[in-house]
Amino acid sequence: MKTSAVFSAVLSLLSLASTSSAHGHHHHHHKHSDSGTSSASVPPAFTPPQVFKNVNLVHIVSLEKNYVKESINVVIENIDKEAQSDYILPFTNEQLSRLGGLEVRDRKNAESGPFVVEPVEFDSFGPNQYVRVRLPTPLAPGAQQTLGITYYLLSAYKPLPATIKQEEQQFLSYSFSAYCPSVYTTSKQKTEVKFASTNIPDYTKLPGSGDVKEFPQKQGSKLVYGPFDEKPAGALEPVQVRFEFNKPVIHVSHLERDIEVSHWGGNVAFEERYDLEHRGANLSSQFNRVKWQQAQYYNPVTHALKEMKFPLRVGSADPYYTDVIGNVSTSRFRSNKREALLEIKPRYPLFGGWKYPFTIGWNSDAKNFLRKTATGGFVLNVPFLEGPKQPEGVEYEQVVVRLILPEGAENVKWTTGIPKSSISEAGVQVHKTFLDTIGRTALVIKGRNLVDDFRDRDLTVTYDYPMSAVLRKPIVVFSSAMTVFVSLWLLSLINLKFTTKK
Known part of the structure; x- marks a missing residue:
């Protein structure tokens, strides 16, 4: 391999x-x-x-969201x-x-x-x-530098127990090394593990050092393994933690995000198609809707996904929400000068192992995203990723952003605030729709293993839109309409009456 x-x-x-x-x-x-x-x-x-x-290393493992965020702050010496x-x-x-x-x-x-x-x-x-x-x-030899390393791991947890009743609490487990994996000798280090709750019933215990008899030390919703003294390159110490996570474990296996720019309509249209699944504990028995409805009166904390909130850019309008059955009426849209918030409720609460594909879309004024440059080109600035903003977090396995520019747009260049390591493919294609002659220019960017921490990181696209291209659509519309009128006029001249001889 x-x-x-x-x-x-x-x-x-x-x-x-x-x-x-x-x-x-x-x-x-x-x-x-x-x-x-x-x-x-x-x-x-x-x-x-x-x-x-590694002179001094602090490894922070955050299990507060439904993905793992790891941060390594390390002083390195040559x-x-x-x-x-x-x-x-x-x-x-x-x-x-x-x-x-x-x-x-x-x-x-x-x-x-x-x-x-x-x-x-x-x-x-x-x-x-x-x-x-x-x-x-x-x-330089003997010199030191402090690095901040961050990354995310998706599909990281196992529910333990794997099946629970719909009203029971959900617990997840995670395995990692108490010594930060490194290819270098580490003189001094510690690992901090952060949780969303103080309920951490099980965790691997290790012999302590110095004044501390046993690691980890528990400080509220945090466990601290270490400080450890010098460890050789490649040293590992496998540990496992089990913790309460009574929230949905939202995993988007595939998101297609289309952004369509219309210069004539002065509009940018967004559409997002989600394949969403809940990766938490499965139900141990059939879902009981009556019991669910009764419990909702008390609004208990639950591991089921009941609703999602999509903060959109101010000025967004005309939202829609559909799934495989059709339009879903259980949504609310609040829009004013300060915010535009789309709240949606799936047709049924989502429990562990359940999947839910759905689509949302909305329009926005082009002047919120598009500006003309001094040289006559255009600069479009849109978020690479928007999506739901949930307290438990959202992880995205695959994201395809398709930016559909006007017909005839050329010299397309782009840059994004998304880490380069998460962009797997990019290219310019042709996208054909109604009344197009040569097809629209479409920039397609594929991303992988992203999380909602990257919401609102920019995608900036520059392109030229020559006058010949600007006029192409009205000319096509005008000539199409004229062809229809002339055809109708010619048809009206044909005498279709039957004359009867007297």
Whole structure:
């Protein structure tokens, strides 16, 4: 199995210095490739060189949402005799398929953007893969730098017990290492685990050190493993936690988000098609609607998904909400100068293992998103991802954003605030609809393993829209209408009366 295949197919964790997205993607269909190396030159093995030491490391594992967010704040030191610029992160194959939103920054310099991260290619059947972090400035021998590493893991929990009654509390379990996985020696470290509730009935206990007899120490809704003294490269300490999570575990396996720009109508139309599922504990017996309705009188906390709230941009209008049966009437839309909020209720509450495909859409004034440049081009600025804003969080396995520009739009370039490692594919296509002659220009971007933390990160698109293209549609409409009128006029001249001879 080539790791290059793992990276491109399984996960596209390419950050491929996706500078191409910043410099713009032109009119050919473009797939991100993992790196410039050809497969012939892929090395047979990879051993991370021991050129760094982790002086001090704090690993924060947040289990507060229905996805895992991991943050590693680490002071690294160059222990080699030469300047070094590649810091290596290890992940298992299994983690990589569920990993998203990987970003690395300088903790001491908030202004500097995220560093380039890219897969290390090598031929391997081993359990681990590696990601290379390129430090913008090589670190001198003996020098230190503080890195802030964040990423998300989707489909991370197992419900335990796996089946429960509809009124029972839901508990989830999660397994990880109390020592932060690293390819370098770590002098000092600790792991903090954060929960949404203080009810954490089970967790692995480890022998303590110093004044602390036993790890972890429990502090409200937080467990702290460590501080641990020096651990060698590759050291792991598997632990498991089980915690109350009496909320829906919302997983969107596929989201298609269409954004259609109309210059003539001065409108931007949004439509989102969701394949949503609840990944929590299944019901141990048949759903009882009578019992459900009676309980709703007290509005109890429940692991069922009852409603979703979509905060839209101010000025959004004409919302609709449909599912496979048709229009769903259980929605509310509040719109004023401060907010535009669409609240929807599925036809039935969603429990663990249940799926619910649905569609929502709305219109918005183009001037909220579109502006003309001094050179006559256009700049469109829209959120890459919107979606529901839920206290329990929402994770997205696959996202396809289709930006449909006017017919004849050209020289399309784009850039986005979504981490480059979560963009798997992008290209410009042609999209044909009613009254089109050559078809509309459509920018299609595919993202993977995203979470609602990335709501409202921008997608900025620049394009040219020449006058000939602007006039194409009215000319087509005018000539079509004239053809109809002339045809009708010619038909009216034909005498269809039957004359009878006297």
